[in-house]
Every structure is written in C-alpha cells, then in structure tokens.
Amino acid sequence: MATQVTEKEARQVAEDAREQDWKLPSFGKGLFMGDYRLDLIHPQPKLDAEKVEKGERFLATLRAFLQEKVDPLQIERDARIPDEVLDGLKEMGALGMKVPEEYGGLGLSQVHYNQALMVAGVWHASLSTLLSAHQSIGVAEPLMLFGSEQQKREWLPKVAYDHVSAFLLTEPDVGSDPARMGATATPTEDGKGYTITGQKLWATNGAIADVVVIMAKVPKSERSKGGISAFVLPCDSEGVTVLHRNAFMGLRGIENSVTGLEDVYVPAVNRIGKEGDGLKVALTTLNTGRLALPAICLGVAKWGTKVAREFASERVQWGQPVGRHDAVAQKIAFIAGTAFGLEAMLDVCSRLAEDKKNDFRIEAAIAKLYASELGWQVTDELMQIRGGRGYETAESLKARGEKAVPVEQVMRDMRINRIFEGSTEIMHLLIAREAVDRHLQVAGDILDPDTEIKDKARSAVAAGAFYGKWLPQLAVGKGRDPRSFDEFGDLAKHLRFAERSSRKLARSTFYGMSRWQAALEKRQAWLGRIVDIGAELF
Ligand SMILES: Cc1cc2nc3c(=O)[nH]c(=O)nc-3n(C[C@H](O)[C@H](O)[C@H](O)COP(=O)(O)OP(=O)(O)OC[C@H]3O[C@@H](n4cnc5c(N)ncnc54)[C@H](O)[C@@H]3O)c2cc1C
Numbered sequence: 001m002a003t004q005v006t007e008k009e010a011r012q013v014a015e016d017a018r019e020q021d022w023k024l025p026s027f028g029k030g031l032f033m034g035d036y037r038l039d040l041i042h043p044q045p046k047l048d049a050e051k052v053e054k055g056e057r058f059l060a061t062l063r064a065f066l067q068e069k070v071d072p073l074q075i076e077r078d079a080r081i082p083d084e085v086l087d088g089l090k091e092m093g094a095l096g097m098k099v100p101e102e103y104g105g106l107g108l109s110q111v112h113y114n115q116a117l118m119v120a121g122v123w124h125a126s127l128s129t130l131l132s133a134h135q136s137i138g139v140a141e142p143l144m145l146f147g148s149e150q151q152k153r154e155w156l157p158k159v160a161y162d163h164v165s166a167f168l169l170t171e172p173d174v175g176s177d178p179a180r181m182g183a184t185a186t187p188t189e190d191g192k193g194y195t196i197t198g199q200k201l202w203a204t205n206g207a208i209a210d211v212v213v214i215m216a217k218v219p220k221s222e223r224s225k226g227g228i229s230a231f232v233l234p235c236d237s238e239g240v241t242v243l244h245r246n247a248f249m250g251l252r253g254i255e256n257s258v259t260g261l262e263d264v265y266v267p268a269v270n271r272i273g274k275e276g277d278g279l280k281v282a283l284t285t286l287n288t289g290r291l292a293l294p295a296i297c298l299g300v301a302k303w304g305t306k307v308a309r310e311f312a313s314e315r316v317q318w319g320q321p322v323g324r325h326d327a328v329a330q331k332i333a334f335i336a337g338t339a340f341g342l343e344a345m346l347d348v349c350s351r352l353a354e355d356k357k358n359d360f361r362i363e364a365a366i367a368k369l370y371a372s373e374l375g376w377q378v379t380d381e382l383m384q385i386r387g388g389r390g391y392e393t394a395e396s397l398k399a400r401g402e403k404a405v406p407v408e409q410v411m412r413d414m415r416i417n418r419i420f421e422g423s424t425e426i427m428h429l430l431i432a433r434e435a436v437d438r439h440l441q442v443a444g445d446i447l448d449p450d451t452e453i454k455d456k457a458r459s460a461v462a463a464g465a466f467y468g469k470w471l472p473q474l475a476v477g478k479g480r481d482p483r484s485f486d487e488f489g490d491l492a493k494h495l496r497f498a499e500r501s502s503r504k505l506a507r508s509t510f511y512g513m514s515r516w517q518a519a520l521e522k523r524q525a526w527l528g529r530i531v532d533i534g535a536e537l538f
Contacts, residue, residue, distance in 0.1 A: 002173030002182045003217070011521075013179035013228075017279030018433070019287075019361065028362025032435035032534050034474045034506030036499040038485075041348050045355035047109055055112025061092050062119055072124040073395055075253040076409055081126055086164075089131070094120075096160025098135050099144070104157035110291065110353040114346060117292055118299035125296065125413035126253030130164075132292035133204035133254075137421075138165030139213050139232055142285045146230075146273045155211065155232055163210035168200040168259060169282060176426045178215070178279055181228055183261065185216035193267045194218070196231070199243070199260050206257030207245045209235050214261075215278045227276030231266050239264035250412030286421065287361045288353050293421055294346050294367040297375030300410055301339035304382040307405055308332045311386050322385070331381040338374050345370065345538065362434050363538065369427040370535045372417035379414045383407050425524070432527040435534060436520075439513055442466040447518045471510070474503045498537050505533050 005013070022029065027040040070085050089095065097113045099105020108116070113135075121128030135141060139159045143151055159165050174180045183198025196216050206212065214233045220226040233240070244258040273281050312323025312332055322328045349367050352360040383390035386407055389397065394406035418424050443466075445451040445459035478484040479499030485492040509530055516523055 002171070002180045005177075005179040010177050010179040013279065017178075017283050019280070019284060022359050022437070024357060024359040026359040026362060028360065028366065028534070028538065029434065029437070031502050031537060032362075032505060032509060032530075033438055033470075034477070034503035036477065036479070036502045038495065038499075040358055041352070044348055045351040045357070047111060047351065047354065051107075051109045051112070054106070055108050055115070058093075058097070058106060058108060058112065059115055059119060062094065062116055065089075065092060066120065066123045066127075070123060070127070072406070073398070073404060075124045075126055076406070077395065079247065079252040080255070081124075081130060081253045085127075086130075089127075090162045093160070094131060095134060095162065095164070096140070096156075097131070099140050099156050099160040103152055103160060105140075105160035109350075110288065111347065111350040114291055114295035114350050117295040118302075121296040122299040122303045124253060125410070126251050128292075128296045128299070129204060129251055129254050132289075132296070133167065134159070134165050136289035136292040137167040137213075137282075137285060138205065138209075139163075139211055140165065141289055142213055142230060142272050142281050143232070145284060146277075146281050148269075150269065151232065151272070159211065164205050164208055166203045166205035166209040166212045166257075167282075168203045168206065168212050168214040170201045170203070171199060172201050176423060178228060178282075181215065181217050183214070183216040185218050185229055185231065185266070187218065187221070187224075187268075188265070191268070193265055194231070194271075196233070196239075196261045196264045196266055199258065201258055202246060203257045203259055204254055206259050207242050207255035209255075209257075211235060212259075213272070215282065216261075218275045224275050228278035229275050230272040230278040230281040232270045232272065233264065233266050237264050237266065248416070250409070250415060252412075287364050290364045290368040290421060291346065291349055291353065293417055294342060294349075294371030297371035297378075297414070297417060298339065298342040298346050300375055300414060301335060301342055301378045304378050304410075305332070305336045305339050307407070308335050308382055308385045311389070311405075328385055331385050335378050335381055338378050342371050342374065362431060362534075365422070365427055365431050365434070366531075366535045366538050368422060369424060369431065369531070370538075373424060375414055375417060379407070379411045383411055425528075428524065428528040428531045429521075431531045431534070435531065436509065436513065439510070443513070447513070447520075449518050467510075474507050477503050479503070501533070501537055505530065505537070 025037065025040055027037050030037040065088055069088055075081055093106045096105030097108045097116055099107070101107040117128045117132055120131055139155055143155055169178065171182055173182060183196060183200065185194040185196045187194055196214065198216060200214065203212065211232060211234050214231050215228055216231065218224065218226040218229050239262040241260040242257045243260045246256040246258065309332060312328055313321050315322045318325070323332060345367050349360060349363050352358045352363065386405070389402070390407040393408050394404035398404035422430060443459065443463040446456050446463060477499050479496040485495040488495055512526060513520055
C-alpha cells in the first residue's frame with residue numbers, strides 16, 4: 001500500500017536525495033548565476049584515441065548487424081524484439097557497452113555509447129529503449145557508481161554479456177513522487193538479508209529481465225533510520241512474478257512489466273549503498289543515465305533531416321518540389337537546426353561525463369528536457385512535411401509500393417520521452433532547484449517560514465555580504481564588449497548575447513526570489529520559463 005505523505009514531506013524526500021555538494025565546477029550552475037564560464041566547456045574535453053577507434057569499430061559492427069539481421073517492421077508487427085535479435089546484441093557485447101573491460105564489458109566512452117543508442121534507436125526505438133533501460137538505469141550504472149567491489153565482480157560480467165536488467169522504481173501509486181513508495185524491504189531477524197514485498201509498475205525489460213535494481217522502503221527501527229533503499233535482485237528469486245506485460249501507444253517492442261514481489265528474500269550483500277540511500281543512488285545514476293534519451297531524440301532529428309530533405313525535393317506540388325515552398329523550407333531548416341543544436345549539446349555533455357572534471361548534473365538534465373521537447377516538435381514538423389504519407393503506417397506505404405518511412409511510428413515512439421526519466425514538469429522543478437542552490441545556501445533560512453527570527457537575522461547578515469558582492473557583478477560582463485569572443489568569428493555575437501542573457505537571467509531569478517520568497521516554489525510556470533531560457537542559452 002502507498003505511503004500517505006504531505007506535499008512538504010514529499011519535497012523533503014526529494015531534497016534528501018539530492019547531491020548536496022558541488023565538488024566540481026559547473027557550467028550550468030554558473031549560467032543561471034550570471035557567471036558565463038565558457039572555459040569549462042570550450043575547448044571540449046578530448047577523447048582518448050584508442051577509445052575512439054574501439055567505439056567506431058563497434059558502431060560499424062552494430063550498423064551491419066541492424067542492416068543485415070533486424071527488420072524494424074517485424075518488431076512493429078509482432079510487438080516484440082525477436083530472440084535472434086536479442087541474442088545477436090548479446091553476442092556483439094551491446095549489453096555491456098559501458099561496462100569497463102576489466103568487468104567483462106566493452107568499455108566504450110559515453111560518447112560512443114550514446115552514438116550506439118542513436119544508431120539503434122533510428123532502426124527501431126524499442127532497441128535503444130531496451131539497451132538504455134538495461135545499462136543507463138538498470139544494474140550496470142548504479143553498480144559502477146555505488147557498488148562494492150564484490151558486487152561489481154559478481155554482477156557486471158553477467159549484465160555485460162547475457163543477463164538483461166531493469167530498473168524498478170515506479171509503482172501504481174508512485175510516479176513522480178517516490179515518497180509515496182509502498183514496496184517494503186524488511187530486515188530478516190538474523191540481519192543477513194531483507195524480504196521485499198510490493199508491486200512495481202512499467203518496468204522496461206521487466207518482463208524478460210534476469211536481474212533488476214529495485215527500490216523498496218526499509219522500515220525505521222531502533223537500529224536504522226530506514227528509508228528507500230536500492231537492491232540488486234535476481235529475477236529467479238522465489239516470490240518474483242511478472243503479472244502483466246504492458247502495451248503502449250509506441251515502443252511496441254519493449255518488454256515492460258507489472259512485477260509482483262511477495263516475501264522475496266534478498267541478501268544484505270545485494271544492497272547498493274547504505275539503507276536510505278536508494279533515491280540518491282537513483283538520482284546520481286540518472287545524472288549520466290539521462291544522456292541516453294537525448295541521444296535517441298538526436299537520432300530522430302538527424303534521420304528526420306534526411307527524410308525531410310529527400311521527400312521535399314522529390315515531391316512536386318503547385319509546380320515545384322514542396323521544399324521550394326517557403327513554409328516547408330522553414331520546417332526543414334527547423335529540423336536541421338535542431339539536429340545540429342542537439343548534437344552539439346549531447347556531444348559536450350557526453351564529453352563532460354567522460355572527462356569527469358565537471359559537475360554536469362544541470363547540463364545533463366537540460367539535455368533531457370530540451371531534447372525530448374524539441375524531438376517531439378521535430379517529429380510533428382516531419383509529419384507535416386510528409387503530409388498524408390507522414391500519417392500513413394510504414395507497413396501500408398510498403399504494401400502499396402512506396403518507401404516504408406515510419407514517421408507515424410516515430411511519432412508514437414517519441415511521445416513518451418516527455419514523460420519518463422523525469423517528466424518535463426518535474427525536470428523544470430529539478431533544474432530550477434539546482435539553479436537556485438547558491439541562493440538557498442545563502443538565503444534559504446530567510447525564505448523558510450519555519451526558521452526562527454534570530455536565525456533569520458543571522459542569515460540576513462551573511463546574505464547581505466554575498467549579494468552586496470554578487471549583484472554588482474551582474475551589471476557588466478564580456479558580452480558588452482563588441483570585440484569579445486572574436487576568436488569565434490561569426491559566432492562571436494551569439495556568445496556575447498549568451499553572456500549578457502546569462503546575467504539578465506540571474507537578475508530575473510534574483511528578482512523572483514526576492515518578490516515571492518518561499519512562495520516561489522509554487523510559481524511553476526515562472527520557474528519553467530527561467531529553466532527554458534537557461535536551456536536555450538546552453
Ligand atoms: C513506456 C514506459 C516505460 C517506463 N519505464 C520505467 C522503468 O523502466 N522503470 C521505472 O521505474 N519506471 C518506468 N516508467 C515510469 C515513468 O518513469 C513514469 O511514468 C514517470 O515517472 C511519471 O510518473 P506517472 O506516469 O505516474 O505520472 P504522475 O507522477 O502521476 O504525474 C502525472 C502528471 O502530473 C505531473 N506532475 C506530477 N507531479 C508534479 C509536480 N510536483 N509539479 C508539477 N507537475 C507534476 C507530471 O509531470 C505528469 O504530467 C515507465 C513509464 C512508461 C510509460
């Protein structure tokens with residue numbers, strides 16, 4: 001049964017799961033504070049040459065496999081990925097793309113992992129969803145970040161080769177708000193393990209998974225503060241049942257489950273991190289894991305550019321190719337420009353992830369938000385360009401002798417990106433929270449209605465000192481110098497604009513905080529605008 005929580009308690013659970021510290025510099029954080037640290041992302045971190053070669057080799061193998069062995073229309077028709085396709089992916093090591101070689105994986109860079117998802121996703125989105133659920137949020141990533149050496153030795157070689165994994169957080173009553181979690185992990189009397197009971201919903205790969213990461217609440221006790229905790233759970237454990245295979249508007253080939261758990265024993269050595277650290281494990285995993293989805297959206301934008309250009313130059317109406325009509329040309333320009341922008345965004349985020357010298361949680365979250373929103377707009381415009389042929393299924397186009405271009409299917413597949421791995425509304429709140437973190441550190445007590453007057457007074461002194469220094473810095477910057485960023489040639493004026501806008505954004509954010517104070521968190525539309533402006537600037 002779901003836990004009943006107030007709005008404040010729900011917010012506190014999310015707050016506790018945040019990474020509190022900023023140990024590394026962050027371009028995204030600076031952007032919202034008017035501190036445009038271009039040096040943090042330019043020049044971009046270089047990739048190791050050996051890794052590039054290995055990555056390119058793998059991409060060539062993957063492309064050849066897809067072209068020769070995988071029929072996307074069959075996946076769509078049968079609403080499942082054929083066993084031979086899954087076996088082929090296992091054989092080439094696609095399940096362990098990101099797992100380091102020492103644990104039996106391919107050890108690809110984040111950049112090539114994302115490119116592989118893009119290639120697979122363009123072939124059929126169910127393939128990229130299988131691969132990303134398996135390794136971006138499934139067992140591999142949380143273990144690489146938080147697992148003990150023993151856990152890594154035991155599980156990474158398996159999930160890198162043939163064990164399909166999944167991530168089980170969502171429940172019928174737990175969507176965006178994990179504080180309501182109903183699944184429990186009760187410590188056994190001998191202290192050697194836990195019994196898990198509950199029901200998990202919409203677990204991608206859940207219907208075929210060999211092993212999963214599951215979130216369940218450890219009850220509070222004298223011994224432990226308890227809380228949501230993460231466990232590695234083999235699916236052949238007694239009491240694990242796939243109750244239903246879910247079917248959706250799109251992603252028809254995914255094996256998505258309702259999974260029941262009844263007194264399932266899991267040994268304590270399978271807990272990832274400490275009791276109560278489960279959401280932190282999940283959120284930190286998502287910092288990098290979130291890059292999978294923009295990669296898939298980018299794939300569609302690039303493919304869409306090709307499809308739009310081909311169609312618009314061949315299809316003649318009103319005396320000329322439709323691409324020559326301004327309205328259609330504008331749409332093609334939008335799709336191509338979006339593909340270019342998303343590629344730049346993803347590339348820099350992936351390199352930052354690989355380089356590990358920056359805190360890129362804001363950039364990765366922006367990439368998810370922005371790519372899923374723009375990916376959807378691209379798909380809509382692509383359908384518009386192809387007119388009736390955009391709306392017709394690929395199977396039907398093929399049956400009457402036309403090219404089987406699956407824009408209709410892509411539209412169904414793309415819609416979910418704005419909902420899962422953090423819905424657009426939740427991403428707005430999450431990014432806004434990170435963007436105002438510095439303000440909350442210096443002025444949080446003043447804004448908090450529960451803080452005592454004497455503490456507020458003390459904070460006001462510290463805040464006065466901070467703002468006295470910070471605010472004047474927002475008045476001037478490089479963007480006002482017409483010769484600044486000259487080394488970027490034609491792009492210099494855009495960088496100057498971004499620098500000026502970053503300071504303006506910081507001033508507006510400060511204005512909002514001063515005006516609405518603690519009530520700011522209720523002004524979601526305003527916060528969403530602030531975040532969207534930051535995303536555009538990035
Ligand atoms: C195809 C598919 C695959 C999935 N795969 C997985 C998986 O592998 N593992 C897993 O654990 N889960 C998975 N999910 C679950 C997915 O992550 C959730 O759907 C998502 O977290 C949103 O939860 P919800 O659908 O219950 O929406 P709800 O949380 O009920 O939200 C409904 C609406 O309200 C909005 N909303 C909610 N709270 C707020 C707020 N505070 N402020 C503003 N707006 C708000 C939401 O943005 C949304 O628009 C999957 C779902 C689908 C459909």
